[in-house]
Amino acid sequence: MAKIPLRNLLSLIQKRFVQTNPTPSSASTLPPLESALSLSKRLRIPENSFPNSESVLNCLKSYGFENTQVAKLVQKRPEILHCRVNTNLKPKLEYLIQKGFTGKLLPELVVSNPVIVFLSLNSRIKPSFEFLSPFLNGEELLVAIKRSFSWLLTLNPNAILQPNVDLLISEGIAASRIWKLLMSQPRVILQSHDRMVYAVKTVKEIVFEPKEPRFILALRVICSMSKSNWKKKVEAFMSLGWSEDEVLNTFRKDPLCLSCSEKKLRYLMVFFVNTMKLDTKTIIGYPKLLLYSVDKRIIPRYKVLKVLESMNLIKEDKKIVWVITLSEKKFLEDYITKHRDKVPGLLDMYQRAVKQRKTTKAKNETFDPKSASLTPVA
Helix, strand or coil: CCEEEHHHHHHHHHHHHHHCCCCHHHHHHCCCCHHHHHHCCCCEEEHHHHHHHHHHHHHHHHCCCCHHHHHHHHHHCHHHHHCCHHHHHHHHHHHHHHCCCCCCHHHHHHHHCHHHHHCCHHHHHHHHHHHHCCCCCHHHHHHHHHHHHHHHHHCCCCCCHHHHHHHHHHCCCCHHHHHHHHHHCHHHHCCCHHHHHHHHHHHHHCCCCCCCHHHHHHHHHHHCCCHHHHHHHHHHHHHCCCCHHHHHHHHHHCHHHHHCCHHHHHHHHHHHHHHCCCCHHHHHHCHHHHCCCHHHHHHHHHHHHHHHHHCCCCCCCCCHHHHHHCCHHHHHHHHHHHHCCCCCCHHHHHHHHHHHHHCCCHHHEEEECCCCEEEECC
8 A cells, every 4th residue: 555654744734724825924933844744754644544634634624723723733743633533533622612612722722732632532531621620610720721731631630639639638728729739839739649648747747737828838848859858958957057946947937948959058048147247046037038039139139238338328237138028119119219319320230230140150259248249259
């Protein structure tokens, strides 16, 4: 039986669905076919498969797929041309329409995650919708999936998701909070069930009640590292002046502080203690200091304060910690705009400091508080 390379078939698709309508928008948005060709080198389409491929393409067009969307879909998953239209493709598209993916939403969903077409309707797609329905109403679900969460429909909820969700619900955690966790940090919910049991137990032992808002944050941190890494993280804090109780108290105050990398932790402590002259107890009392960006917040603000101090515009005993915790709007109002007449270049210096630090390696620099500038190390 004669066989035609998929390369030729894709060329035909391009000619029919794109070049027949050579509008500027179609031409400019057409995705390159090279990646599709490289994926499909091993495929050979029998000559008698053309009618089925034609049916697939016509089916997609009838459901509102634009020319460029068809081309992109075939580029991503060339094997879609093998799909049986009446028993495979149409039932799935019809089900998604029933669930609210009408008009442009349907092609956007399928093109963003074409694996949906290859999943079983009854054993994967429908169970996924049934799993998600208790967490969101129909409109919220559409919005969530449209916002790049179409991968939720590709998961097998019975394998990992359902046991972990059942555990969290049994601990008294509201469905709305579980959904937010799934959206913001899906890796937490996708842990193995044994690890999830361990994480819940550990967080509870640190005196967190599951109904507390911080319980979810603490769960995120514990799930992000192994037992040995958690131990190393605690030891790193203790080596910098914390007692074990103070580390745990810091975790209770703001769990995300323990997600700070050891490298950033050590750099911050050196900067806070040696340059800003803060004592360890002050830092322990304001654990949020460990969460702020060194480059975009801490050093640029400190530079502004040193300039203002040098001009006697603020007192040297001004509480630096409080200034760092201010919102950006409040900081600009109180320390930049307020002094723009006496220090007209202050805003430029501040913005330049933020921009410069983005491309500068801290290990090659030291901070000179007297000149409020960065001085290269010789």
